[in-house]
Amino acid sequence: MAKKRKNKNRTKKGYFHLVVIYFTLLCLIAVGIGLGVKSLFNKFAIDLPSPTELVNYEISLPSKVYDCRGKLIHTFAKEKRVLITYDELPQSVIDAIVSTEDVNFYSHFGIDIKGTLRAALKNIRRGSASQGASTLTQQLARNLFLSHERSYIRKLKEAMVTFLIEDEFSKEEIMEIYFNKVYLGDGVYGLGRASKYYFGKALVDLSIGESATLIGMLQRPNYFDPRDRPVRTINRRNTVLWRMYKTGTISKKVYHQEMALPLVCADKETQDLNSYYLYYIGNKLVNKYSKKALYEEGLSIHLSLDWDLSLYADTLLSNQLDKLEEKMGYKIRYSDYEKRVSDIQTPYLQGGLLILDAHSGHVKAMIGGRNFKHSKLNRIMQSRRQVGSAIKPVLYTAALENGYTASTVIRDDTLKIKMWGYDKIPHLEDAPDSLLAIPSYVDSLKKLERKYLYYPKNYSKKVGGYMTLRHALKHSYNVFAMKTMYDIGKKTVSAKSDKFGIKVPPYYSSALGTSELKPIDIITAYTTFPNQGKRVKPIFIEKVFDKHGNLLEEPTTENIQVCEPDVAYLMSDILKSVTKPGGTAGSSFSNKEDYRWESAGKTGTTDDYKDAWFIGMNGKYVCGIWTGFDNYSPIPKDTLGVQFDSLNFKIDGMGHGMGGGSTCAPIASRIMGRLIVNDNNGEIPPANDSRYSFQKPIDVVEVWIDRTTGFRSLKATNRMKEVFTTRFPLPPYQRPGIKYNFPPLYSYDDPNPFIVEELNN
Known part of the structure; x- marks a missing residue:
C-alpha cells in the first residue's frame, strides 16, 4: 500500500x-x-539575431563538382x-x-x-x-x-x-x-x-x-x-x-x-569511384579558398575529368589486376579484403593510372589505387617508383640533340661498369705473389671486386649485337642505352631530364630508370612528344564559380619548352615502333577493334619485376599506367611467362614475364580507344584523323636507309624509310672500311669495355 x-x-x-x-x-x-516584444527584446538582445541577420540569413550550400561534360558527379557538403x-x-x-x-x-x-x-x-x-x-x-x-x-x-x-x-x-x-x-x-x-x-x-x-x-x-x-x-x-x-x-x-x-502501398527506396548511394581525383582537388580548393568555402559556400567546380572514361578505366584496371592475382597464384589478393574497411595496409597488387591532354594539360582520368577507402595514398601523385625503361625516351631525346639519329648504330654487347670506389679497393693484379698463394685471400678480393662491378643486362638476358637506335628502343635494349649515355655524357642526360620535369642524377644506372620518380612527373614528361617539344603542366580544375556565378579561377595552359618540334617528332616516330608488331607493346595494339589510330609509347620494367609501366600516346593524349606492390616487393618469380590477350585477358601463351608490355599495355589500348570515342560523342572517327596523329614539322624528311648498317641506301633490298631532321646532317652513304653508321664521337667498339662510374663526373 x-x-x-x-x-x-x-x-x-x-x-x-x-x-x-x-x-x-x-x-x-x-x-x-x-x-510588447520590444521591451523583452531589449533585455535579451545580446543573444538574439537582429532583423538584418534574419533577412540575410543564409543556409550553408554544398559545392557541386561537374565533369568535363557538365555532369554533376560529386558534392562537397557540410x-x-x-x-x-x-x-x-x-x-x-x-x-x-x-x-x-x-x-x-x-x-x-x-x-x-x-x-x-x-x-x-x-x-x-x-x-x-x-x-x-x-x-x-x-x-x-x-x-x-x-x-x-x-x-x-x-x-x-x-x-x-x-x-x-x-x-x-x-x-x-x-x-x-x-x-x-x-x-x-x-x-x-x-x-x-x-x-x-x-x-x-x-x-x-x-x-x-x-x-x-x-x-x-x-x-x-x-x-x-x-x-x-x-x-x-x-x-x-x-x-x-x-x-x-x-x-x-x-x-x-x-x-x-x-x-x-509498400515502402520502396532507391539504392543507397555508394562512394565515388574517382575518390582519388576528388580528394586531390578537394585539398587544392581548401588550400586556395578555405574549408568553409568548399563545404558551405556553394562553389561550382568544373573539372577536366571525363567521368565515363574514368569509370571505364577503373573497371579495366581493377579487372586486370584481379586476373593477374588469380593467374599468378598470389597468396594475398585484393578479394581477401572487405571493400568497405578503411585505412588499412594493402599488401595486395596495386595499380594507378593518369590520362591527360598533351596540348591543354587537362587531366581526363587519375586513379591512385585500387580502393580509396583501403588506402588514401595516391600512388600517381605521391609515390616515388623506379621507372625502368620508361626513362629511355628522355635519354634518346638528349642523344638526338647531340649527333644521334634513328639510324645510329651501336653494338649491344656485354658491358661492365666500375662503380664509384672501385679504384680505392685492393685488386688481384696489385697483390704480391705471397698473398695470391692464399686461396681465401684471393676469394675475398674477388668478392670485394664484384661488389664494385655492375653488369647491365637486357630484359631478354641476351645481347643484341649491332643495331640502330630505333631497333634498340623498340625492343628496349639496356646496354645500348647505357653506352649512349656514356657517349653523350651523364651530365648532358641529367640536364635534359630537368627540362622534362624530372630529376635524374648523373649516374650510368639512370639510363635504365633506377631513379625513383613520381608517376605523374614521368607520365607528364611524355606530353613533350605530341606537343611540339613542349611539356604541359597538368590541369585538374578547368573553372571555379562562386554561388552567384562569378568566375573565381580558370587556369590557362602552361608549356615548358623541352626540345625543338623536329626532335619531338623524331622521338614520337621512333616510339611508334614500340606499339607496332614486334615491339614490346605491339600485341596490345594489334586489335583494331580496340584501337585503330596512330599510337606510340614505351614499356618499363624494373629489377625483379618490382614495377611495371606503360606510357602510351597519340597526337593528342598521353596515358600512363603503373602496377606493383606498395612495399616494393618483387613480383614473385613464379609469375614469369604469362601473357594476356588485349581483349579478354585470357592466357595467350608463355612470355618473358610480368613486364609493362604484358601487365599495363593490354588495357592501355582499350582505354585510349574509349577516350577517342568519348572525344567524339560516341562516334568512331577514321583511323587517319589528324587530331590523333603526330604532326610532322616542315624540316623533317624521310630517307631510305639500310636496316643493318644504318647508312643511306640506294639498294632495293633490306632497306626502310627513316625520319630525319634537316637541321642536322643526314646519315651518309656507306663508305669503304666503315661497316656501320656509328655516332660521331663513337670510339669504343670493344665488345667488353670497362666504363668508370665516378660520383662527380
Missing part, C-alpha cells in the same frame, strides 16, 4: 509540475503580447542539401507537414495559442509532456538561432525570435526556409536532397505516400530510417496519412490506397 501511495504522490506532483510549466508559458506569452523554392513543393508535402506538425500554420502569428492550450490540457490529463505544441516557425527559430537546452529563458527567447521571423517573412518564405534547413537523417539536409537520396526522385515526382514518409521522418530521422527500419517507418507514414485524411487533405479512398 505504501508503494501505491508513493506512486499516487508522484502522479500528483507530475500534474502539478505540468500545470506550472504551461501556466508559466501562457503567462510569458501574455506578458509578451501585453508589454550538410548534404539541394535548395528548393516554395513553388517547387508538391501540395502533398505541404498538406502532410501542416496536418502533422502545425494545423493552424497559415492562421497563427508564430505561436499557436489554441494548440498550446490543447496540448497542455492533454499532457495534464496524461501526467506527461508527450504532446508537443511547437509551430513550424518555433521549430525554425530553434534550429536557426537557438540551442536545444530546456529552460524557461530559452523558451522565452524562442518565442521572441518566432515573432521576429513572422514579422520579417511570409508564410511561404517560412516554409521554404524550413524545408531547406530541416534534417532528415544520414547527413541529409533539406527536403530537396532527401527526396533524391531516399527515393531517387525530384520533389515534384513524389507520391503522396512518399511525401508522408519524409514528413513522418522529421520527428526522429534516424529512428524512422526507411532503409534500416522499414516497418516502423511504414507505421509512421500511415500515421501521417491518417492525419491528412482527418484534416480533409486526402480522401478516404486515397488514404487506404497509400496505406496499402
Whole structure:
C-alpha cells in the first residue's frame, strides 16, 4: 500500500509540475503580447539575431563538382542539401507537414495559442509532456538561432525570435526556409536532397505516400530510417496519412490506397569511384579558398575529368589486376579484403593510372589505387617508383640533340661498369705473389671486386649485337642505352631530364630508370612528344564559380619548352615502333577493334619485376599506367611467362614475364580507344584523323636507309624509310672500311669495355 501511495504522490506532483510549466508559458506569452516584444527584446538582445541577420540569413550550400561534360558527379557538403523554392513543393508535402506538425500554420502569428492550450490540457490529463505544441516557425527559430537546452529563458527567447521571423517573412518564405534547413537523417539536409537520396526522385515526382514518409521522418530521422527500419517507418507514414485524411487533405479512398502501398527506396548511394581525383582537388580548393568555402559556400567546380572514361578505366584496371592475382597464384589478393574497411595496409597488387591532354594539360582520368577507402595514398601523385625503361625516351631525346639519329648504330654487347670506389679497393693484379698463394685471400678480393662491378643486362638476358637506335628502343635494349649515355655524357642526360620535369642524377644506372620518380612527373614528361617539344603542366580544375556565378579561377595552359618540334617528332616516330608488331607493346595494339589510330609509347620494367609501366600516346593524349606492390616487393618469380590477350585477358601463351608490355599495355589500348570515342560523342572517327596523329614539322624528311648498317641506301633490298631532321646532317652513304653508321664521337667498339662510374663526373 505504501508503494501505491508513493506512486499516487508522484502522479500528483507530475500534474502539478505540468500545470506550472504551461501556466508559466501562457503567462510569458501574455506578458509578451501585453508589454510588447520590444521591451523583452531589449533585455535579451545580446543573444538574439537582429532583423538584418534574419533577412540575410543564409543556409550553408554544398559545392557541386561537374565533369568535363557538365555532369554533376560529386558534392562537397557540410550538410548534404539541394535548395528548393516554395513553388517547387508538391501540395502533398505541404498538406502532410501542416496536418502533422502545425494545423493552424497559415492562421497563427508564430505561436499557436489554441494548440498550446490543447496540448497542455492533454499532457495534464496524461501526467506527461508527450504532446508537443511547437509551430513550424518555433521549430525554425530553434534550429536557426537557438540551442536545444530546456529552460524557461530559452523558451522565452524562442518565442521572441518566432515573432521576429513572422514579422520579417511570409508564410511561404517560412516554409521554404524550413524545408531547406530541416534534417532528415544520414547527413541529409533539406527536403530537396532527401527526396533524391531516399527515393531517387525530384520533389515534384513524389507520391503522396512518399511525401508522408519524409514528413513522418522529421520527428526522429534516424529512428524512422526507411532503409534500416522499414516497418516502423511504414507505421509512421500511415500515421501521417491518417492525419491528412482527418484534416480533409486526402480522401478516404486515397488514404487506404497509400496505406496499402509498400515502402520502396532507391539504392543507397555508394562512394565515388574517382575518390582519388576528388580528394586531390578537394585539398587544392581548401588550400586556395578555405574549408568553409568548399563545404558551405556553394562553389561550382568544373573539372577536366571525363567521368565515363574514368569509370571505364577503373573497371579495366581493377579487372586486370584481379586476373593477374588469380593467374599468378598470389597468396594475398585484393578479394581477401572487405571493400568497405578503411585505412588499412594493402599488401595486395596495386595499380594507378593518369590520362591527360598533351596540348591543354587537362587531366581526363587519375586513379591512385585500387580502393580509396583501403588506402588514401595516391600512388600517381605521391609515390616515388623506379621507372625502368620508361626513362629511355628522355635519354634518346638528349642523344638526338647531340649527333644521334634513328639510324645510329651501336653494338649491344656485354658491358661492365666500375662503380664509384672501385679504384680505392685492393685488386688481384696489385697483390704480391705471397698473398695470391692464399686461396681465401684471393676469394675475398674477388668478392670485394664484384661488389664494385655492375653488369647491365637486357630484359631478354641476351645481347643484341649491332643495331640502330630505333631497333634498340623498340625492343628496349639496356646496354645500348647505357653506352649512349656514356657517349653523350651523364651530365648532358641529367640536364635534359630537368627540362622534362624530372630529376635524374648523373649516374650510368639512370639510363635504365633506377631513379625513383613520381608517376605523374614521368607520365607528364611524355606530353613533350605530341606537343611540339613542349611539356604541359597538368590541369585538374578547368573553372571555379562562386554561388552567384562569378568566375573565381580558370587556369590557362602552361608549356615548358623541352626540345625543338623536329626532335619531338623524331622521338614520337621512333616510339611508334614500340606499339607496332614486334615491339614490346605491339600485341596490345594489334586489335583494331580496340584501337585503330596512330599510337606510340614505351614499356618499363624494373629489377625483379618490382614495377611495371606503360606510357602510351597519340597526337593528342598521353596515358600512363603503373602496377606493383606498395612495399616494393618483387613480383614473385613464379609469375614469369604469362601473357594476356588485349581483349579478354585470357592466357595467350608463355612470355618473358610480368613486364609493362604484358601487365599495363593490354588495357592501355582499350582505354585510349574509349577516350577517342568519348572525344567524339560516341562516334568512331577514321583511323587517319589528324587530331590523333603526330604532326610532322616542315624540316623533317624521310630517307631510305639500310636496316643493318644504318647508312643511306640506294639498294632495293633490306632497306626502310627513316625520319630525319634537316637541321642536322643526314646519315651518309656507306663508305669503304666503315661497316656501320656509328655516332660521331663513337670510339669504343670493344665488345667488353670497362666504363668508370665516378660520383662527380
